[in-house]
Every structure is written in C-alpha cells, then in structure tokens.
Amino acid sequence: MSLASQSIKTAEMLPGIPRLGAIPGLQNYSLAEAAELLRCFPRFLEDNLKELPHQKIGAAVAFDADELLEIxxxxxxxxxxAGTALRDAPPLALADIAPSRRRQRV
Incomplete structure (x- = not known):
C-alpha cells in the first residue's frame, strides 16, 4: 500500500478532518481569476509569467493566495x-500653525 493511499484512508476514517479540496488555503485560481483578484488585465500576467510566482500543472497555469500576495x-x-519628513520634523507649536493662503479670506 502506498503512502498516498494510506493517507487517503486515514482521512476517510477521521470524520473531523476535511478533504484536500475543502481546505481554504489550498484553493488555486486560474489566470483569469487571478487577474480579477489583482485588478489587472490577464494579458499582464501572461506577459510577465516568467517573472511571477505561479504553478504550472500540465499546461495549465495556476496561482494560490500566497502567490497572489507575493505578486x-x-x-x-x-x-x-514616505513618512520620514513627518517623523524627523520637530513638532510645531500651536501658535506657529497658520492657514494656507488659499484658505485665508480677504
């Protein structure tokens, strides 16, 4: 008996353990689904596939949640x-704060 068939039988014997497809973290997304989730065009993913983390299952390209976050x-x-100017500047006294010229009424 192979290790894979043993683990399948073990999973069937334990009713509280979900099957592989029911585990939320193991969901794969197609190229079109990944593009929709990333709010980009599928063509962008196709053109940059060599530089992007992905899975190649046969001829199909798939992405999981970790790979989408990495992208x-x-x-x-x-x-x-960003943010360093505010952090490094000394705090202003209330008397030093004045409205901008746009807000000053004549």
Whole structure:
C-alpha cells in the first residue's frame, strides 16, 4: 500500500478532518481569476509569467493566495522617503500653525 493511499484512508476514517479540496488555503485560481483578484488585465500576467510566482500543472497555469500576495508585494510602489519628513520634523507649536493662503479670506 502506498503512502498516498494510506493517507487517503486515514482521512476517510477521521470524520473531523476535511478533504484536500475543502481546505481554504489550498484553493488555486486560474489566470483569469487571478487577474480579477489583482485588478489587472490577464494579458499582464501572461506577459510577465516568467517573472511571477505561479504553478504550472500540465499546461495549465495556476496561482494560490500566497502567490497572489507575493505578486502584489512585487509591484507595490512606495514613494521614496514616505513618512520620514513627518517623523524627523520637530513638532510645531500651536501658535506657529497658520492657514494656507488659499484658505485665508480677504
């Protein structure tokens, strides 16, 4: 008896353990579904497939949730020095704060 058939029989004997397809973290998404979740065009994923984390199951391309998160992080854009100006600046006294010129009425 192979290890795979043993694990299947073990899973069938334990009613509280879900089957492989019922485990939420193991869901795969097609190219079109991944593009919809990432809010991009499927063509973008097709064109950049060599640089993106994905699974190749036969001829089909699939993505899981971890790979989609990794793709999001690969293309995340953060402005240089974002937040450092506010952190490094000394706090202003209330008397030093004035409305901008646009808000000042004549």
């Amino acid at each position: 999001k992080n690969l293309f995340r854009v953060r402005p240089a020095g």
